[in-house]
Amino acid sequence: MSPPLLIVENLTVSYPSAQTPALSDLTLNLQRGERLGLIGESGSGKSTLARAVAGLLPRGTSVAGRIEWPALNRPAEPGRDIGFVFQDAGASLDPVMRVGAQIAEVVRADRNLSWHEANKSALDLLAAVSLPDPATLARSYPHQLSGGQRQRVAIAAALAGEPALLLADEATSALDTIVQAEIAALLDRLVRERNMALIFITHDIALASNLVSRIAVLQDGRLVEEGVTHDVITRPSRPYTRELLAAHWELPAP
Ligand SMILES: Nc1ncnc2c1ncn2[C@@H]1O[C@H](COP(=O)(O)OP(=O)(O)OP(=O)(O)O)[C@@H](O)[C@H]1O
Numbered sequence: 001m002s003p004p005l006l007i008v009e010n011l012t013v014s015y016p017s018a019q020t021p022a023l024s025d026l027t028l029n030l031q032r033g034e035r036l037g038l039i040g041e042s043g044s045g046k047s048t049l050a051r052a053v054a055g056l057l058p059r060g061t062s063v064a065g066r067i068e069w070p071a072l073n074r075p076a077e078p079g080r081d082i083g084f085v086f087q088d089a090g091a092s093l094d095p096v097m098r099v100g101a102q103i104a105e106v107v108r109a110d111r112n113l114s115w116h117e118a119n120k121s122a123l124d125l126l127a128a129v130s131l132p133d134p135a136t137l138a139r140s141y142p143h144q145l146s147g148g149q150r151q152r153v154a155i156a157a158a159l160a161g162e163p164a165l166l167l168a169d170e171a172t173s174a175l176d177t178i179v180q181a182e183i184a185a186l187l188d189r190l191v192r193e194r195n196m197a198l199i200f201i202t203h204d205i206a207l208a209s210n211l212v213s214r215i216a217v218l219q220d221g222r223l224v225e226e227g228v229t230h231d232v233i234t235r236p237s238r239p240y241t242r243e244l245l246a247a248h249w250e251l252p253a254p
Pocket residue numbers: 015016018022040041042043044045046047048049058
């Protein structure tokens with residue numbers, strides 16, 4: 001069996017001046033191409049885990065434990081090995097730069113290409129995220145796009161470095177239900193086509209259940225349950241998971 005993409009072992013993270021750790025003794029691994037959902041109530045440590053994996057914890061945060069990338073044989077480079085998509089795509093785009101140029105700039109930085117090649121790659125990426133007429137869209141500014149279109153642009157930028165892992169932190173939460181489903185379907189297609197691993201952080205268990213093969217449940221910074229999506233959803237072993245599921249009455253049968 002090939003080595004895991006990511007190993008997180010006994011990870012404990014404490015923010016400066018916080019009374020209790022945001023993550024405690026958390027162990028988890030991820031295979032290449034695997035899709036993992038991270039669920040848990042607000043403040044349970046989901047984003048902290050994503051930030052720790054991406055090396056984006058604020059200065060002064062104390063970190064104990066191991067984060068390793070056996071399949072890469074070296075530490076992961078954020079941006080290149082890990083792509084990020086956050087809730088507020090608008091905030092991650094430069095308002096005064098045309099979207100094509102923004103993506104081309106990320107491509108150039110991550111893949112060391114000429115401007116000509118990077119511009120061509122940017123158009124390919126805009127097409128890959130199913131944006132119609134990429135050439136026209138590339139000349140638009142972020143404010144000229146809808147929220148769903150901006151999120152597609154953010155996903156295109158996240159793909160620019162051809163990452164092995166896509167980290168989506170509440171990537172669909174700010175969108176209306178139909179657009180959420182479209183973006184989830186897009187992520188599903190992209191991770192399969194590009195054999196990327198996915199960590200999908202969400203409050204929407206129903207949405208996650210259609211997208212991920214494994215679910216990890218966080219409570220107060222601890223991993224309290226982990227398993228195959230179908231098993232966690234149909235036979236949760238912990239009362240906390242049952243409560244989370246019960247709160248999602250609209251959950252379709254997986
Ligand atoms: N920069 C920070 N400094 C101090 N404490 C923080 C910081 N960021 C998060 N925390 C605290 O760490 C804990 C975990 O927060 P985190 O954002 O990881 O949870 P979450 O599950 O992602 O929550 P949400 O679903 O609301 O985004 C919370 O108690 C939070 O208040």
